[in-house]
Amino acid sequence: MIWRFVEDTSWSAVSIFTPLILAILAYALRDRGWRLIAWASVVLPPLAATALLVQVGRIGPVRYEIGGWGSPLGIDLQADALSALMVLMCAVVGSAVSLYAQSYFGPERAHFWPTWLMVWAALNAIFLAADLFNVYVTLELLTLGSVILIALSASTSALVAAFRYLMLALTGSLFYLLGVALLYGQCGTLDMALLGQRVDSSVPVQLAQALMILGLALKTALVPLHFWLPAAHSAAPAPVSAVLSGLIVKASFYVLVRLRLDAFDTVSTVAGDHVLGVLGAVAIVWGSLQAMRVKRLKLLVAYSTVAQIGYLFLWFPLAREAGAASLATSGVVLFALAHACAKAAVFLAVGAVMRVAGHDRISGLRGIGNRLPLATFAFGLAAVSLMGLPPSGGFAAKWLMLQAAITTGQWYWGIVIVLGGLLAAGYLFRFLSRALEADRGADLPPARGRSHAGLEVPAMLLAVAACVLGFLGVPLCDFCDNGMSHGGLGDAL
Amino acid sequence: MNFDSLMPPFVLLTSLIAAVIIFFLREENHRARTVWNLGAAVVKLLLVGYMLWGVFHEHVFETRIGLLPGLNLSFHADAMSMFFITLSATLWLFTTIYAIGYLEHSPHRSRFFGFFSLCVSSTVGIALADDLLTFLIFYELLTLSTYPLVVHRGTQISARAGRVYLAYTLLGGAAVLVGTAWLYSLTGTLSFREQGFLSDLPAERHNALRAIFFILIAGLGVKAALVPLHGWLPRAMVAPAPVSALLHAVAVVKAGAFGIVRVVSDVYGIEFCASLGVLSVLTVLASVTIVYGSVRALAQDDLKKRLAFSTVSQVSYITLGIALGGPLAALGGIVHLVHQGVMKITLFFGAGNLAETLGIHRISEMDGVGRRMPWTMVTFTVAALGTIGVPPGAGFVSKWYLSVGALEAGQPLVIGVLIASSLLNAAYFLPILYRAWFRPASGKWPTDGTRRAECAWSLLAPPLVTAALSLGFGLFANWAISPLSWARLITFREFGI
Amino acid sequence: MTGHLLYALAGGMLFCMGWLGLIVQPHLLRKIMAWNVMGTGVFLVLVALAARGGTGSFDPVPHALVLTGIVVAVSGTAVAIKLALHVHDRTGRTTLPDGDGKTAP
DSSP states (O other), rough: OHHHHHHHSSSHHHHHHHHHHHHHHHHHTTTTHHHHHHHHHHHHHHHHHHHHHHHHHHHHEEEEGGGGGOOSSSOOEEOHHHHHHHHHHHHHHHHHHHHHHHHHHTTTTHHHHHHHHHHHHHHHHHHHBHHHHHHHHHHHHHHHHHHHHHHHTTOOOHHHHEEEEEEEEHHHHHHHHHHHHHHHHHOOBHHHHHHHOOOOOOOOHHHHHHHHHHHHHTTTTTTTTTTTTHHHHHHHHHHHHHHIIIIIHHHHHHHHHHIIIIIIITOHHHHHHHHHEEEEEHHHHHHHHHHHHHHHHHHHHHHHHHHHHHHHHTHHHTTTTTTTTTHHHHHHHHHHHHHHHHHHHHHHHHHHHHHHOOOBBBBGGGTTTHHOOHHHHHHHHHHHHHHTSSSSSSHHHHHHHHHHHHTTTTTTHHHHHHHHHHHHHHHHHHHHHHHSSTTTTTOOOOOOOOOHHHHHHHHHHHHHHHHHGGHHHHHHHHHHHOOOOOOTSOOOO | HHHHHHHHHHHHHHHHHHHHHHHHHHTTTTHHHHHHHHHHHHHHHHHOOOOHHHTTTTOOOOEEEEEEEEEEEEEEHHHHHHHHHOOOHHHHHHHHHHHHHHHTTTTTTHHHHHHHHHHHHHHHHHHHHBBBBHHHHOOOOOOHHHHHHHTTOOOHHHHHEEEEEHHHHHHHHHHHHHHHHHHHHHHHBBBBOOTOOOOOOOGHHHHHHHHHHHHHHHHHHHHHHHTTTOOOHHHHGGGGGHHHHHHHHHHHHHHHHHHHHHHHIIIIEEEEEETTTOOHHHHHHHHHHHHHHHHHHHHHBBHHHHHHHHHHHHHHHHHHHHOOOOOOHHHHHHHHHHHHHHHHHHHHHHHHIIIIIOOOBBBGOOOOOOHSSHHHHHHHHHHHHHHHHTTTSSHHHHHHHHHHHHHTTTTTHHHHHHHHHHHHHHHHHHHHHHHHHHSSSSOOOOOOOOOSSOOOHHHHHHHHHHHHHHHHHHHTTTTTTTTHHHHHHHHHHHHHH | OHHHHHHHHHHHHHHHHHHHHHHHOOOOOHHHHHHHHHHHHHHHHHHHTTTTTTTOOOHHHHHHHHHHHHHHHHHHHHHHHHHHHHHHHSSSBBBBBBBSSOOOO
């Protein structure tokens, strides 16, 4: 009986409308009852996401027409294995961030909660979108929401970074929209599934593909279009940085993957995929080198995001060959999940560190591990996943991607992957080694004996989640293989 | 799922659970921490004892947990695993007792003992690993759990030593990862099998297999302190004595050497290695390390650094034994795993006592210390003589079998290396013993005001036991329960004799 | 046939002009206006597309897209102006700090 309930309810709609309704409530009620809304946002979305996962696992890809109107004028939601996993990723990270934010924000929470919940709804909507224009609208919603969240920190650098990010993100969206227009003109449909059948190699389609990839790459901060990210992610308040690095950059990447899988499968070129791969490799190296240079901890973590995004783009060259497509896809999906949890954990831990230390200059943080042992351990555990060391999701993902690289003979990507892990250790231990030192000569205010459990525990939970993912490799691979709506790359070829 | 198949995870969990609990114990909670520490160590020893008996009677202790498509986290207790794990479990107990005494009044003990237990869990995982992937996972975990121990003191020097340690070990781990991934793509399996699983690959793959062999040896050689990858070891001496004792006798270096033995015997197979021609290179590397380590040891005045270079040299006996390729040489190398473990840990316990009680760090300060700390120096002497190879110590037994094995393998030059090494060992150990026993003290010894015997019992008892063991392993080497007999069992099963 | 293509090209030109302006103009308000010009260019392309079926039959879908797009553009402009005002209040300037007028200001 309960299975019928799980299979029949439209969990995709529930996943989008839950945070949306909570957002409206939070806005309407202003500051009253915010705790109840906050707790609701900790508990409800993971339940809905799990239900969606189970539903897709049991009956395969699901499609839902909102209001029963159907495309092209109505909004359709589609949920397959990839979407369900992304929604779950949002739910897990978002739940921890909601928990963290309850202890983090002071008076600015009246602005935080409605905006954050709106962003959450937009994220879910992107992952569940079935047509191109819906993606555009929700991407814009995501951009506007995240800009407001960055500006919450109210510092000058945050405002400047937010403005820059806004201009660039809006530009990226317009590129994407122009691409959508061209595609519609050529193929007559906006539905992603139908597009795959109607595309050809004509000029408008090629141009559209280039425009859309450009716009989305700008939003995903692929090198060399990454210059806005370090400033924006480091200036934002800690929980916002966690959401930005963990979830929001994944949204535009998801759209890229969807477009590639559903619409542009037959039109993509080997050269194009390899260009994306090369840019990803450059991102890994460049981001890591920058992270080893900078003097501020949040900036270090932001550059780490630039580097880790590079791994995501290795999917394009790796997944081309039919033999390795499922390995590469499972690997990159696992990587995205593990990175979301680990990066968010790191930002949350850094937020706790900044709360206690009052600053984030790495050289002045000696011995912070003694004041905040749980946060430091969370940082360390999450770092294990970011470095791709066992036992973590990062390691499992690295192994899968390495296998994909070796079996398709593209061993050079394998070298990049292994190198990236070592470079990550290089910059992550900059903080960890100082945290474990004795705190003589450090730039820390006197200890006040306040407990920061509200900040440390969510960070730890996310770090543990990143490690637990390491043991879920087999179910995840099976789920991806069976539940993708188009069977992955190389099918149509 | 019968009881036997749960044993490997149980053994792993004893120290893992202990680690988690100890992490959460408050710093002042001495009694609880001691109880958990010793309790876990004793329980682990009991479980290991049961498995030892079981493996002798050919019981199967095997566990498999699905991890990645086509690959499991696999544990299997064979004779070689039990050899290593018994060493680890026993020495963990003694080192824990020692560390409790040594670190009295030190800060951050919960953190220390938490990572200490994690370190032992990693070692257990390495010992029980049944395929290269599981081995790799726990190999990297060992790096991660030992790093906080190396930097425990919190000074700038230890931070720098920690960074060097990480650089070496993470690079080594990356090498093992590359080798493992490449091997998996060639063969589709990574499970250890007696006499290896690679011999039926076609001949055009042999060059790739040679390359993989050297990549794996390079990665494992970092931890096993094979020259020129040994640079981290002397620098890691800034860690507290229990850490040096554990790292050098039990965990890190032995894990590297154990890995080399596994790769040569259970991944490639000794005969296949010989036919690939890689064993001669390994023999040369091991011999160079043996001599180089001893030569560098001569030049050190810092006691722990001298012992560190001595370790560099001694651990390569294990590699040498397996590289020579014959059953007697392998026997000598494998049994040295345990013999060197107990001898070196005794030496480090002694060094720790000298540092902790009298503030002695340099050999030049050791004049006459035999009078002030007689029992400590007795254990030190026994272990040093054993390392040199004086019968009836355990070192003599290992060197004997290595020499005979070298003759059997047709490599008489190696005997020269062994003789040179023993002479060098004498050259850097005998002066220490001479200073301690036969020179008068150069000044008043610092006292701590009590009329205690030379130092706390928890610092004396462990070295006494391990020194006695090192003597016993040599004296009673032909008993059925000696390490030599167990090593014979391993070698016979590997060579199919 | 050519009619709507002309409008589409005009839309494309507006897009490029707007983009150039966004990159080149240092003043915050001008950046926002340039972005709006870019958006208008895309909308013009969409409207031109709606007419591609020849006179008398219009495709309603692009019209719906344009209407939605205008709403999005208005919201985006509102947020951008508010942010620009905040930046001006804080720094007293009408350009971004360490900006050199490129898209990467």
